[in-house]
Amino acid sequence: MTHPSTRLRSGVVAALTTALLAVPAAGGAAGSLPPAAPAVEQPSPSPSGDEVRELTPAVRRQLDAAVQRVMREANVPGVTVGVWTPDRGAYVKSFGVADRNTGRAMTPNLSMRIGSETKTFTVTALLELVDQGRIGLDDTIGQYVEGVPNGDRITLRQLAGMRSGLFNYSEDEGFFKALTSDPYRPFTPRQLLDYAFRHPVLFQPGEKFSYCNTNLILLGLVVERISGRSLADYINDTILDPAGLDHTLFPTGSEFPTPHAQGYTDQTATGRVEDAADWNPSWGWAAGAMISRLGDLRVWARTVATGQLPNGDRLISPALQKERLTTPSTPIPGSGYGLGIFDVQGWIGHNGSLPGYESLTVHLPSVQATLVVVLNTDIDHRGQEPSTLFGNAITKIISPDHVFDLPAQPAAR
Template sequence: MTARVVTKANRRRGLTAAAAVLLLVLGAGCSNGPSSTDTAAVTTEARPGAEPNAQIDPATADAVDDAIENVMATASIPGAIVGVWGPDGDYVRAFGVADKTLNTPMKTDFHSRIGSVTKTFTVTGVLQLVDEGLVSLDDPISMYVEGVPSGDEITLRQLARMQSGLANYTEIDEFQQAVLANLEANFTPQQLLDYAFARPATFPPGQGLEYSNTNTILLGLVVEKVSGMSLPEYLSQKITQPMNMEHTSLPVTNAFPGPHPTGYTTQTADGEEAVSTDWNPSWGGAAGAMISTLDDLRIWAPALATGALLQPETQAQRLETVAVQGAPSEISYGLGIFDVGGWLGHNGSIPGYQTVSVYLPERETTLVIMINTDIPYEGSSPSALLAEAITEIISPDNVFRLDAGM
């Protein structure tokens, strides 16, 4: 699912803080911005501060270049940063422009808003507390947060695996109107939950699977209550610092470290394209507000998929996925992580930005994609289209494919 601030025309489709697995039909319309071939040459750069590894063979690199440029031209993606790392070599390149007005090129060291990739960090925090014996995945959420409908029946496991049945606050009209009315507003977790709790559940706890950002907002509160730290502090001290991810953070305002690209979206009151770079992402919170870089997600994707920060038995529980109703059998969801054709990780979308951060254990290969638009193409996420085109080349037996309407 993507983080959509809906327009008057597509409001029912929801502002959904960036989930990867359950892509909804996002509504028509795409940017009229220039394609990568119109704007800037492909930029090939070594990872900052890292020793260069062997590059993938030139024929494969050329094929990936062509695939990326074709998707960017078709879907009107202004700029993209792409990294592939694996036993066959590295591929790290930037395409297109960071700003369509200034025509400045994308660079591989830019920061980006990562939407629902945030969920992988928040749920990892909960699982670390499990390893410390401070919480159990089968604890009811009522042990930690008051006022949750059916809170005595909804477990932390169900929240992490999108099986609570709680309404998704980002799909509620009143919430969407509040965001559009003030794009600089700060939303507290309780404000977000109030929107959700005012709506009936969509199914009894544990008896379905439906993506809801409400689930991860609650899990963020659990981390804060049990650890005694704010969620940004916890994620910094327990996850990003130990992993040497110096450029990854959870902001509490619209602060956006540079350098970063300009973000383009049509999630506006009139449906016209706008610059969303400095919009406040606080409404995403524990579910979708984080910022990162290509190099940091290159570290995070395999760490997430292999359980680098967790006990093996806890990671095994994380990877117990369930099928997504109505989706192909190749798509399933675990505890804050998805499996798409064997690729483990998450993607994210927030107005102006989309990210894919995944790892393929079978080939020990990492793929990270960051783009500066969330404008759908024929109902599909542009970042997912890029991931599909790239994996058709680098892992033809394991294609990352999210069909339109999923």
């Protein structure tokens, strides 16, 4: 059986570790769910394209059936799905429960932990500093953080593109034991790096792709050093406020805005399923600690894929955005990973996983279509993350020429 620590990746490409996205997997199956609450549909303006199907009543029924099928098969308590296109309609709907104990229904307005989608914000913060001329992507990490193995050779670009060769701290046995023995404890960035740096490098910088949360911890420290501010404050003031993401935050502890969904995980010391809503996400920090809502993620999907704010201003310069979206291939066919962002069959964005929660936020620029999925479990189904199963099932219906497909692969140990 795969050791739980191989999934403690706080999101994306967890399968991309030489796969794409997530957190620890200790075995154990979710208990039986209470009767599903009725689906809750929220009317939404339809924010173009020949490559996505028109969201007719018949297509909506297909989406309902596909989402409910994945829920049953993967034993997902609750999920909310949003699909938006400029001229072919929109679909926003919640299914199941946000709280198994009370039967409270899942709804589109709930705050959710978004795991590795945090990486898109941290790398955006880094790119803003590059745009300002305060740092360079080809600077080495050793110029900013001491004690990094190969620090005089690993560049900021290689860190953001998951090609550093550093060991992923969330794969360390000692880290897994520390986290699961007390999931409410805080971790500092330096403590996280210590878990990584006790291991030899996996390969030389730039040699290949390997998904690694350690990279983002280092980039978070760079942002703090150059900006002179905490990462949370910098992201809030230079990204969240300009983008109008009023329900997105970088928590400094275990705070979780209400209303939020409870989150169910088997990433525990015993492997039993527990509610992780109040666990401290500091272990994910710049790699996976953030919180958001469906509506904000809809806005962010387009913003991060285009570098353009909703008001038309640029968040990232066109030249740097082009560099960001240069996505060398990964071990997964049809996918590439750029600077803190991936491209899977044309869908640009990121997925995320933290104990109890998973998410998927992607944009299809060719037709300006956006897909967001948020759910309240991170328990795999036959080696697949539920968020990927939903993304695959939905895109098979709405964009059959652009099917989101991230087959699970063994995580690096």
